[in-house]
Amino acid sequence: MGWLSSGIGNLVPGYSPQRAVLHSSKPTALKKPPGDVTAPLYGELKFGPREAQTSRLLLLDEPTGKPPRLFVDSNGNGDLTDDAPATWTEQQVAAGGVPTVIRMGEATVKIPFGRSTVDGRLVFYRFNKSDPTRAAVADSVFYYRDFGLKGELKLAGKSYSSLLIDELSAGDFRGQSINPQFSGVRLMIDVNGDTRFDERREAYNPKQPFNIGGTTWELTGMTADGKFSIVKSSQTVDEIKPAPNLAPGAKALPFTAKTTAGKSVTFPADYKGKVVLLDFWATWCGPCLAELPNVLSNFAKYKASGFDILGISLDKNQDGMTSFTKEKGMTWPQIFDGKMWQTEQVLLYGVEGIPFMLIVDGDTGEIMAGSEARGEALGPAIESALARKKRLN
Numbered sequence: 001m002g003w004l005s006s007g008i009g010n011l012v013p014g015y016s017p018q019r020a021v022l023h024s025s026k027p028t029a030l031k032k033p034p035g036d037v038t039a040p041l042y043g044e045l046k047f048g049p050r051e052a053q054t055s056r057l058l059l060l061d062e063p064t065g066k067p068p069r070l071f072v073d074s075n076g077n078g079d080l081t082d083d084a085p086a087t088w089t090e091q092q093v094a095a096g097g098v099p100t101v102i103r104m105g106e107a108t109v110k111i112p113f114g115r116s117t118v119d120g121r122l123v124f125y126r127f128n129k130s131d132p133t134r135a136a137v138a139d140s141v142f143y144y145r146d147f148g149l150k151g152e153l154k155l156a157g158k159s160y161s162s163l164l165i166d167e168l169s170a171g172d173f174r175g176q177s178i179n180p181q182f183s184g185v186r187l188m189i190d191v192n193g194d195t196r197f198d199e200r201r202e203a204y205n206p207k208q209p210f211n212i213g214g215t216t217w218e219l220t221g222m223t224a225d226g227k228f229s230i231v232k233s234s235q236t237v238d239e240i241k242p243a244p245n246l247a248p249g250a251k252a253l254p255f256t257a258k259t260t261a262g263k264s265v266t267f268p269a270d271y272k273g274k275v276v277l278l279d280f281w282a283t284w285c286g287p288c289l290a291e292l293p294n295v296l297s298n299f300a301k302y303k304a305s306g307f308d309i310l311g312i313s314l315d316k317n318q319d320g321m322t323s324f325t326k327e328k329g330m331t332w333p334q335i336f337d338g339k340m341w342q343t344e345q346v347l348l349y350g351v352e353g354i355p356f357m358l359i360v361d362g363d364t365g366e367i368m369a370g371s372e373a374r375g376e377a378l379g380p381a382i383e384s385a386l387a388r389k390k391r392l393n
Contacts, residue, residue, distance in 0.1 A: 001149040001150060001151030001152075001162065001164055001226060002149065002150060002151055003113065003118050003147070003149060004147060004148050004149065004150045005108070005118065005119045005120055005121060005147050006108075006120075006121035006146045006147060007146065008145060008146050008147060008148040008150075008163065008165060009123065009144075009146045011150075011163060011188075011197055012163065012165065012186075012188055012197050012199060013199070014199050015123075015144040015145070015167070016144065016167040016168070016182075016184075017125075017142040017143065017144050018142065018143055018144060018168065018169045019137070019140050019141075019142055020043035020044060020045060020058060020140065020141045020142075020143065021043060021139055021140055022041040022042065022043050022060060022139050022140060022141060023041065023042055023043075023139070024040070024041060024042070025042065026040075026042065027042050027044070027057060029055065029057060029078050030042070030057055030059075030078055030080070031077070031078035031079055032078065032079040032080060032081055033059060033071075033080050033081075034059070034061070034071055034080055034081055035081075037059065037061040037069075037071075038061065038063045039061055039062050039063045039064070040059050040060070040061050041059070041060045041061075041062065042057065042058070042059055042060075043057070043058045043059075043060070043141055044056070044057060044058070045057075045058060045072075045109070045122075045143070046170060047109065047111045047112060047170055047171050048111065048112030048113075048170065048171055048172065048224075049112065049171075049172050049174075049224035050170075050172055050174075050224075052112070053170070054076055054112055055076065056072060056073050056074070056076050056109050056110075057072075057073040057078065057080065058070065058071065058072045058073070058124075058141065059071040059072075059080055060126070060141060062129075067088075068088060068103060069088055070086040070087075070088035070103075070105050070107065070124060070141075071083070071086060072086045072107040072109060072122075074107065074108060074109045074110055075110050076110060083107075084107070084108055086105050086106065086107035086124070087105040087106050087107075088103055088104075088105035088124075089103065089104060089105065090102075090103055091103070091104050100127070100128060100131060101128050102125050102126060102127050102128065103125065103126045104123070104124065104125045104126075105123075105124045105125075106121055106122065106123050106124065106146070107121070107122055107124065108120065108121050108122075109122060111147070111171035112171060113171055113225050114225045118147075118171075119147075120145065120146075120147035120171065121145075121146040121147055122143045122144070122145060122146065122147075122169060123143060123144055123145075123146055124141055124142070124143045125141070125142050125143075126140070126141045126142070127140075143169060144167075144169055145165070145166055145167070145169040147166075147171075148163055148164060148165045148166060149163065149164040149165075149173065149226045150162070150163050153189060153230065154230075155212055155213065155215070155217060155230065156213060156215060158213070160189045160190055160191060160193075160212075161189075161190040161193075161195070162187065162188060162189045162190070163186075163187070163188040163197060164185065164186075164187055164188075164206070164226050165185065165186040165187075165188065166184070166185060167182075167184050167185060167186060168184040168185075171224075172224045173185055173222060173223070173224060173225065173226035174222050174223070174224055175206070175207065177207075183205050183206065183207045183208075185205075185206050185207070186203055186204070186205070186206075187203070187204040187205070187206045187210075187219070188202055188203055188204075189202055189204065189212065190202060191212055191242040192242040192243060192244060192245045193245055194243075194245040194246065194247040194250065195247055196247070198242065198243055200352070201240050201241065201242050201243050201350075202240075202242055206219045206222060206228070207219075208237075209233040209235045209236075209237050210237065210240075211236075211237050211238060211239035211240070212239065213239075214239060215232060216232065216233040216235055216236050216237050217230055217231070217232060217233055218230075218231060218233040218235075243350035244348075244349060244350055246349065246350075246358060246367060246370060247367065247370065248367050248368060248369055248370060249366065249367065250366075250367050251364075251365045251366060251367070252267070252268055252278070252358060252360045252365045252366070252367055253348050253349060254266070254267060254268065254269065254365065255267055255344070255345055255348060257335045257344070257345065258335070259333040259334060259335055260318065260321075260322055260333075260334045260335070260336050261333065263333070265310065265333060265335070267310060268360050268361070268362045268365045269362075270362075271308060271310075271360070271362030272362050272363050273306060273362060273363065274306045274307065274308050274362040275306060275307050275308070275359060275360070275361060275362065275368065275382065275385045275386050275389055276307075276308045276309065276310055276359075276360050276362050277295075277307070277308070277309045277310070277357055277358070277359055277360075277382070278310055278312065278357065278358045278359075278360060279295065279309055279310070279311050279312065279355065279356075279357050280312045280314065280345075280346065280349070280351050280354050280355065280356040280357070281311060281312070281313065281314070281354055281355050282313060282314040282315050282321075282340075282354060283313075283315050283320060283321055283324045284315065285314070285354050285355065287354070287355055288354055288355040291355050291374060291375070292328060292330075294374075294375060294376075294378055294379075295309070295378070296328070296329060296330070297379075298378055298379050298382055299332065301379070302382050302383070302386065305386050306386060306389070307382055307386060308332065308362075309332035310332065310333055310335070311325075311330065311332060311333065311334040311335065312334075312335050312343065312345045312346065313334050313335065313336045313343075314340045314341065314343060314346065314354060315336065315338070315340070316338055316340055317338075318336050318338060321334070321336060322334075355371070355374065356371050357370070357371050357373065357374060357378075358370055358371070359373060359381055359382065359385050361385070361389060363389075368381075368384075368385040368388065369381040369384075369385060
């Protein structure tokens with residue numbers, strides 16, 4: 001597996017923040033600070049194998065009435081004037097559903113790795129120090145990795161795209177052994193081959209056996225720089241079934257069901273000659289309702305050109321759902337069984353959030369666009385699918 005200096009955050013959104021405590025005492029390791037700082041706070045980052053960790057200083061300048069700045073000693077020489085600039089900007093976010101202001105930034109640091117060093121990007125953030133709900137961390141900057149290892153794993157002769165992620169942000173891929181529930185390392189394996197990494201179904205603890213394809217495996221000989229061997233385990237654990245591959249180009253999963261009108265529908269075979277939107281939604285889903293005017297307008301615009309919709313409702317009350325669809329002019333068929341997240345098609349497609357949409361070729365069953373085709377992207381995706389289908393026919 002090869003080093004990836006940045007971009008892990010785009011591949012796997014979750015992270016484990018690490019904490020650097022700030023203080024006002026100038027560190028002895030600081031040889032040359034920036035010349036124009038007036039209100040410095042200092043912190044320390046630890047990198048490299050735990051047997052021989054090295055430090056990287058950080059300095060946060062927070063002058064009254066002026067924008068704060070972040071400095072990171074990337075190369076570890078104690079000189080904060082010869083490093084690539086770190087970014088540090090104010091952003092508004094929703095923390096626990098409550099709007100708040102935080103500072104966020106990025107910096108690239110030199111991380112000991114094997115017999116040399118590699119560049120690794122870190123993401124930093126700091127809560128508003130005046131926020132009374134964050135008083136316990138007013139003296140802290142948090143950071144997390146954007147680096148990791150990426151490559152291919154071979155299991156039983158099959159290759160899988162994989163990531164090895166150091167959640168402790170230290171560049172030591174052995175993690176820690178104090179807390180058995182958190183190894184500090186994640187192994188991500190794209191089991192279903194959809195070019196994405198599912199945080200729930202495709203994430204494994206490298207320190208524990210895991211089952212893929214009915215065989216239990218385990219990693220041995222893990223080194224600080226992420227080298228390891230894979231062997232069949234003497235233990236047996238249950239397999240975490242991956243979500244189906246629903247990436248564009250894959251095949252939609254067929255099913256037969258009854259609509260709320262009592263008619264049988266076989267998907268996608270009943271939509272030959274058409275492009276069909278499979279739409280998972282519910283009347284209680286705010287984002288679904290926000291998306292609805294867009295769905296209605298595109299249905300009206302493209303229906304005559306061979307576009308159709310099949311709805312899968314996650315509602316619990318059929319009368320309320322039927323009344324809603326009639327009121328809103330949702331004239332396309334709906335499938336409903338009142339089981340909400342246990343609805344047969346929801347389980348079949350591995351749906352974990354709604355609205356969830358797929359644009360499918362009714363003749364071939366090919367997925368032509370996924371849930372990224374929402375909002376302003378929905379119309380162009382439908383138009384592109386119809387044009388492509390016309391060319392192929």
